[in-house]
Amino acid sequence: MIDAVPGEDPQDIAVVGGGMAGMLAALLLARDGHRITVFERDDTDLPETADEAFDGWNRGGAPHARQSHALLARLHRILAQRAPDVLDALAEQGATELTVERLLPPEIEDREPRPGDDDLVLLCCRRLTLEWVLRRVVTAEPGVTWRGGVGVAGLLGDGTDV
Numbered sequence: 001m002i003d004a005v006p007g008e009d010p011q012d013i014a015v016v017g018g019g020m021a022g023m024l025a026a027l028l029l030a031r032d033g034h035r036i037t038v039f040e041r042d043d044t045d046l047p048e049t050a051d052e053a054f055d056g057w058n059r060g061g062a063p064h065a066r067q068s069h070a071l072l073a074r075l076h077r078i079l080a081q082r083a084p085d086v087l088d089a090l091a092e093q094g095a096t097e098l099t100v101e102r103l104l105p106p107e108i109e110d111r112e113p114r115p116g117d118d119d120l121v122l123l124c125c126r127r128l129t130l131e132w133v134l135r136r137v138v139t140a141e142p143g144v145t146w147r148g149g150v151g152v153a154g155l156l157g158d159g160t161d162v
Contacts (some may be wrong), residue, residue, distance in 0.1 A: 002099070010034050016152045018042070019062055020127070023134040024075075027136065028082055030143040038138070043127070043149025046135050050093045053132040069130065071123040079123075087123075095125035128157045 003095045010033045015026045018040030026036045047053040059065040076097070079087045091097075130143050139146045155162050 037145045039150045041151040050129045053128045069127045098122040098150045099100045
């Protein structure tokens with residue numbers, strides 16, 4: 001596990017929601033050395049394969065789960081820097097990287113790369129493929145506890161504790 005930010009003690013952190021944003025937050029925070037508990041309302045077992053996930057994984061909290069997604073370059077850049085294993089797993093499951101030269105309209109004749117083009121990569125895949133890969137990685141990550149079937153109705157604060 002990566003050490004917590006220098007000068008900071010590891011924190012116990014609750015992540016409410018086990019969708020893409022919640023899982024990414026949990027993964028990155030855990031890799032910074034924090035202890036994470038993910039509370040996910042849906043109580044579903046992870047299918048064996050990404051294809052099985054697409055065919056029958058019920059993600060009631062994500063009604064658009066079977067749609068294709070194009071994930072912005074910022075996410076690709078964050079994954080490349082902080083979770084390259086996730087990018088590798090997505091590639092193994094058929095995710096496609098769209099680079100600038102592939103996205104340029106045919107009318108643009110000057111296709112010479114420009115500085116920063118390497119950071120402008122979109123990631124295209126089924127949302128369920130991304131969720132399936134993330135859930136496999138997140139639930140295997142040291143420091144992460146997954147609590148499926150637990151909805152959160154609110155938070156209670158006591159001083160600096162929640």
